[in-house]
Amino acid sequence: NAGVMQNPRHLVRRRGQEARLRCSPMKGHSHVYWYRQLPEEGLKFMVYLQKENIIDESGMPKERFSAEFPKEGPSILRIQQVVRGDSAAYFCASSSIRTSGKNIQYFGAGTRLSVL
Amino acid sequence: GQNIDQPTEMTATEGAIVQINCTYQTSGFNGLFWYQQHAGEAPTFLSYNVLDGLEEKGRFSSFLSRSKGYSYLLLKELQMKDSASYLCADSGGSNYKLTFGKGTLLTVNP
Numbered sequence: 001n002a003g004v005m006q007n008p009r010h011l012v013r014r015r016g017q018e019a020r021l022r023c024s025p026m027k028g029h030s031h032v033y034w035y036r037q038l039p040e041e042g043l044k045f046m047v048y049l050q051k052e053n054i055i056d057e058s059g060m061p062k063e064r065f066s067a068e069f070p071k072e073g074p075s076i077l078r079i080q081q082v083v084r085g086d087s088a089a090y091f092c093a094s095s096s097i098r099t100s101g102k103n104i105q106y107f108g109a110g111t112r113l114s115v116l
Numbered sequence: 117g118q119n120i121d122q123p124t125e126m127t128a129t130e131g132a133i134v135q136i137n138c139t140y141q142t143s144g145f146n147g148l149f150w151y152q153q154h155a156g157e158a159p160t161f162l163s164y165n166v167l168d169g170l171e172e173k174g175r176f177s178s179f180l181s182r183s184k185g186y187s188y189l190l191l192k193e194l195q196m197k198d199s200a201s202y203l204c205a206d207s208g209g210s211n212y213k214l215t216f217g218k219g220t221l222l223t224v225n226p
Contacts, residue, residue: 043159091159104164108158
């Protein structure tokens with residue numbers, strides 16, 4: 001029973017390039033969340049998606065960042081024209097249909113983005 | 117706003133008991149979560165509390181007091197493999213947007 005799968009585990013980009021991070025949720029999960037973890041900081045919420053819908057993107061920077069969760073295939077977090085400040089660990093989490101109040105999110109191992 | 121506070125680091129001895137505290141301030145509340153994260157790995161779900169009191173699960177227990185905005189994670193019979201960061205998070209009023217503290221790095225010494 002595979003957990004949340006993220007790839008690549010490590011990604012190196014030069015300033016101005018594009019970064020594409022992929023996340024396959026746990027089997028049976030239809031809710032996906034992306035978080036960013038900067039050094040010495042806690043995980044920060046970025047976006048919440050369901051299949052073909054962005055539910056809440058209040059944590060996403062307004063420019064250069066986008067996310068999608070298509071009907072088929074993994075969720076993608078896309079960062080255009082990366083800058084050094086984008087260097088961080090990006091974690092994806094997934095959950096099943098939420099019952100009242102309880103929404104346990106299961107995390108992938110993350111993608112560590114380094115911008116040179 | 118939401119603010120999660122927990123100690124930065126703790127040290128304990130193998131076989132001992134350690135309590136990691138967490139305080140939170142939130143305008144809404146949908147539960148308090150604890151995760152374990154080893155360096156370079158995924159945060160792993162440990163516990164969820166939404167009602168006051170103690171939830172026990174093997175060597176790990178978690179406590180919640182909603183009136184005090186306070187939780188703790190209790191680890192018993194510490195093992196070397198318990199050396200990790202422990203993350204406290206609350207889901208506030210949204211029920212899905214977890215707000216994490218910076219984590220408590222626990223080192224278990226022999």
